[in-house]
Amino acid sequence: MPASAVKEDCFRLPQNLTVRAITIVQQEMLQFLDKTASATIELDDDCQVDISFIQLMEAARICAGTAGKHIALARPASGPTLDVLTRSGFLEGMSAEDLKFWLHQGGIQ
Amino acid sequence: MSFPDPIAVFRTEAAELLEQIEAGLLDLNVNLGDKDQVDAVFRGLHTLKGSGAMFGFDALAAFTHHCETAFDRVRKGEVPATRELVTAVLEAKDHMRALVDTPNGDHEATGEALLANLRAAVDGANSSGAGSPAKAAPGQNHFKIRFSLPQNAMANGTNPLPLLDELRELGECKIVADRSAIPSLELLAPTDLYVSWEVELLTTQPRSAIDDVFIFVMDEMQLDVVTVEPPLAARTPAKSAAPVAEALPAAAPQAVAAAPAVPPAPAAPALVDAKQKKTSENVRVPAEKLDELMDRVGELVIAQSRLSQLAGGSGDLQLRAVSEDVERLSGELRDTMMVLRMVPVTQLFGRFRRLVHDLAHETGKTIELLTEGETTEVDKSVIERLADPLVHLVRNSCDHGLETPEERRAAGKPEAGHILLSARQQAGEVIITIKDDGRGINKERVRAKAESSGLIAPNANLTDQELYQLIFQPGFSTAQTVTNLSGRGVGMDVVKRTIDALRGTINVTSHVGKGSEISLAIPLTLAIIDGLLVRVGDGRYVIPLSAVEECLELPIEEDMRSRGRSFISLRDSLVPFLRLRDLFRTGTKPDPFQKVVVISTGSERVGLVVDQIIGDHQTVIKGMSKLHHDVATFSGATILGDGDVALILDVGHLVAEGQQQEAHLRAAG
Numbered sequence: 001m002p003a004s005a006v007k008e009d010c011f012r013l014p015q016n017l018t019v020r021a022i023t024i025v026q027q028e029m030l031q032f033l034d035k036t037a038s039a040t041i042e043l044d045d046d047c048q049v050d051i052s053f054i055q056l057m058e059a060a061r062i063c064a065g066t067a068g069k070h071i072a073l074a075r076p077a078s079g080p081t082l083d084v085l086t087r088s089g090f091l092e093g094m095s096a097e098d099l100k101f102w103l104h105q106g107g108i109q
Numbered sequence: 110m111s112f113p114d115p116i117a118v119f120r121t122e123a124a125e126l127l128e129q130i131e132a133g134l135l136d137l138n139v140n141l142g143d144k145d146q147v148d149a150v151f152r153g154l155h156t157l158k159g160s161g162a163m164f165g166f167d168a169l170a171a172f173t174h175h176c177e178t179a180f181d182r183v184r185k186g187e188v189p190a191t192r193e194l195v196t197a198v199l200e201a202k203d204h205m206r207a208l209v210d211t212p213n214g215d216h217e218a219t220g221e222a223l224l225a226n227l228r229a230a231v232d233g234a235n236s237s238g239a240g241s242p243a244k245a246a247p248g249q250n251h252f253k254i255r256f257s258l259p260q261n262a263m264a265n266g267t268n269p270l271p272l273l274d275e276l277r278e279l280g281e282c283k284i285v286a287d288r289s290a291i292p293s294l295e296l297l298a299p300t301d302l303y304v305s306w307e308v309e310l311l312t313t314q315p316r317s318a319i320d321d322v323f324i325f326v327m328d329e330m331q332l333d334v335v336t337v338e339p340p341l342a343a344r345t346p347a348k349s350a351a352p353v354a355e356a357l358p359a360a361a362p363q364a365v366a367a368a369p370a371v372p373p374a375p376a377a378p379a380l381v382d383a384k385q386k387k388t389s390e391n392v393r394v395p396a397e398k399l400d401e402l403m404d405r406v407g408e409l410v411i412a413q414s415r416l417s418q419l420a421g422g423s424g425d426l427q428l429r430a431v432s433e434d435v436e437r438l439s440g441e442l443r444d445t446m447m448v449l450r451m452v453p454v455t456q457l458f459g460r461f462r463r464l465v466h467d468l469a470h471e472t473g474k475t476i477e478l479l480t481e482g483e484t485t486e487v488d489k490s491v492i493e494r495l496a497d498p499l500v501h502l503v504r505n506s507c508d509h510g511l512e513t514p515e516e517r518r519a520a521g522k523p524e525a526g527h528i529l530l531s532a533r534q535q536a537g538e539v540i541i542t543i544k545d546d547g548r549g550i551n552k553e554r555v556r557a558k559a560e561s562s563g564l565i566a567p568n569a570n571l572t573d574q575e576l577y578q579l580i581f582q583p584g585f586s587t588a589q590t591v592t593n594l595s596g597r598g599v600g601m602d603v604v605k606r607t608i609d610a611l612r613g614t615i616n617v618t619s620h621v622g623k624g625s626e627i628s629l630a631i632p633l634t635l636a637i638i639d640g641l642l643v644r645v646g647d648g649r650y651v652i653p654l655s656a657v658e659e660c661l662e663l664p665i666e667e668d669m670r671s672r673g674r675s676f677i678s679l680r681d682s683l684v685p686f687l688r689l690r691d692l693f694r695t696g697t698k699p700d701p702f703q704k705v706v707v708i709s710t711g712s713e714r715v716g717l718v719v720d721q722i723i724g725d726h727q728t729v730i731k732g733m734s735k736l737h738h739d740v741a742t743f744s745g746a747t748i749l750g751d752g753d754v755a756l757i758l759d760v761g762h763l764v765a766e767g768q769q770q771e772a773h774l775r776a777a778g
Contacts, residue, residue, distance in 0.1 A: 019263045022299040023299050026299040050263075050270065052263055052299060054304075055297070056294070056297065059291050062293040062294065087274060088284075090288070092283060093286060
């Protein structure tokens with residue numbers, strides 16, 4: 001399923017978020033961020049994810065931050081996304097801001 | 110230039126790994142306490158899992174992981190190696206092959222059943238080992254690891270996650286991703302890898318275990334490993350190595366808060382110079398490329414032969430010098446080419462260990478397979494074509510040759526039957542022998558069966574060898590019962606046909622109650638041979654030089670005296686000879702000084718009477734047409750320097766014919 005905008009500031013990601021399909025996701029997300037000041041990313045609970053997607057989202061956060069835009073996940077990371085975050089060691093080094101973005105948590109408890 | 114398909118390369122490597130795993134398991138089955146074999150099997154499974162995951166064979170990686178875990182427990186002394194465990198992993202290994210061959214096939218049910226077997230085998234081993242005390246935990250090592258994979262790693266199919274998982278399996282582990290190199294979205298090359306990792310590992314494993322994790326990416330990655338001294342045995346573990354799936358979202362940040370920052374390295378870093386660590390000493394080349402090269406070398410040898418002939422007839426000394434150089438170079442190239450194609454028979458013998466293991470299980474017999482001369486080398490095309498005949502012969506030995514344990518005990522033999530598979534080189538041939546210490550071939554039963562089926566006349570006068578050769582007739586079986594292994598008379602005729610096609614011979618000896626021995630004499634190569642070029646009448650023929658023992662003169666007077674007897678006295682022994690002029694019906698008069706070329710296979714000798722010996726000749730063997738397939742006297746043809754065709758004599762057939770003639774003459778008195 002190609003990435004497509006569901007509503008004005010909501011960007012629904014496709015099912016396949018692995019290195020095999022990540023290039024097209026990058027292009028569509030760039031176009032989307034270009035058009036909006038505030039983006040909410042919708043992610044299926046059972047999507048296919050690998051590290052390339054986590055990298056992409058981190059890059060998108062940097063891009064949005066530089067442009068003074070806001071980007072957020074519609075729901076806290078769960079399922080395969082959380083699994084990849086955990087296994088890849090991303091959760092271990094997270095700042096409060098990272099935790100807020102990925103897990104919708106207010107800070108380190 | 111064509112690049113090999115990575116999946117095909119993986120499949121080739123996986124096949125080799127699976128063979129190694131099987132060999133290790135079979136060795137372990139013989140000696141369950143062999144720790145080296147446990148380690149070897151574990152390493153094979155570990156490598157297969159790792160490379161399978163890397164090439165996208167996820168089902169294979171997941172399935173192999175369970176077997177690897179089982180062997181890891183054996184390795185750590187948590188469970189003993191048992192025959193049940195070996196059998197379960199052997200069966201699992203067959204499943205792994207299916208997962209390699211058809212990764213998208215429906216393997217789930219089979220896989221689950223095999224894993225259930227494996228669990229049962231491990232649980233059984235667990236309970237049997239319950240009496241032995243648990244080993245004291247050895248001292249732990251504390252490593253600080255920093256690594257980054259090549260930037261194009263993901264694009265090339267490497268998934269960092271299984272590598273991180275493997276690190277976790279080594280012990281208590283804290284993994285922190287360093288994402289400082291990730292650029293902004295518009296600058297991101299999305300298939301590149303920007304993340305690197307810092308890992309703190311508390312493990313009982315040695316430093317080499319860390320290298321093993323990265324074995325497939327070692328060449329291009331950056332890996333720094335620091336050993337922290339003294340080991341932090343007393344320190345609170347950084348984090349439990351619990352399965353990832355159990356991690357809860359809320360738990361992760363708490364762990365972050367509790368985890369200490371990675372301190373600066375207190376010890377000197379053991380920097381791995383990865384690029385220097387591994388150097389490849391072998392190059393994998395597809396077999397068909399070698400075949401192509403062999404064809405080209407064959408054409409070169411023919412062209413060189415033509416050049417030699419032209420130069421020989423020319424007075425140009427420079428041309429002769431060049432011709433001699435080309436002859437030397439083409440000879441060396443041919444020899445090098447032959448060496449490239451030679452492979453040890455161990456590749457062939459290896460597969461019979463599993464076959465015998467399975468057949469022993471199937472027949473309820475105790476069978477020990479012994480091998481000899483596994484380093485003997487044979488042309489790869491010969492090896493490939495020998496596999497099927499040997500399978501038939503080994504199955505026959507297991508099923509018909511060897512007795513049941515009860516029968517062997519009753520016969521005063523040890524309960525375990527033995528099969529010896531041996532190889533040795535003899536001149537230009539390899540002799541493969543399958544020998545068993547079973548019941549032997551019952552000659553009376555063979556004769557009765559041959560008479561009843563009309564193969565021989567009643568009371569026909571046959572030598573033992575002729576009688577035994579009857580078992581290679583299509584449909585011939587003396588088995589009283591047909592089993593699912595053999596007994597239908599199908600197989601031995603296939604053996605005979607295949608060996609004939611290889612220009613080989615079969616020799617059978619047997620002693621009732623003591624066992625049988627079947628020897629296959631096969632040429633070392635099917636491509637280019639050294640030949641002796643001879644003239645018979647107006648035709649020229651090639652005799653494989655490896656079969657030539659000596660050449661003698663046969664003066665016409667002696668030829669006249671010997672007429673009707675066809676024997677020549679050679680150092681106090683009589684050797685039968687065949688007059689090729691008569692055999693080929695040349696219709697020409699014999700030369701005044703004929704020559705006898707004495708050829709042999711094994712211990713059998715025969716002389717071939719020719720008109721002239723022209724000299725040695727590098728012979729590129731060309732197959733005969735289908736029309737001439739049944740002409741047994743010739744095994745092929747070759748093209749001479751002047752463009753003429755010379756037929757290559759089939760030594761095995763001619764020796765058999767000479768011996769037959771001798772036997773009949775002796776029988777006639």
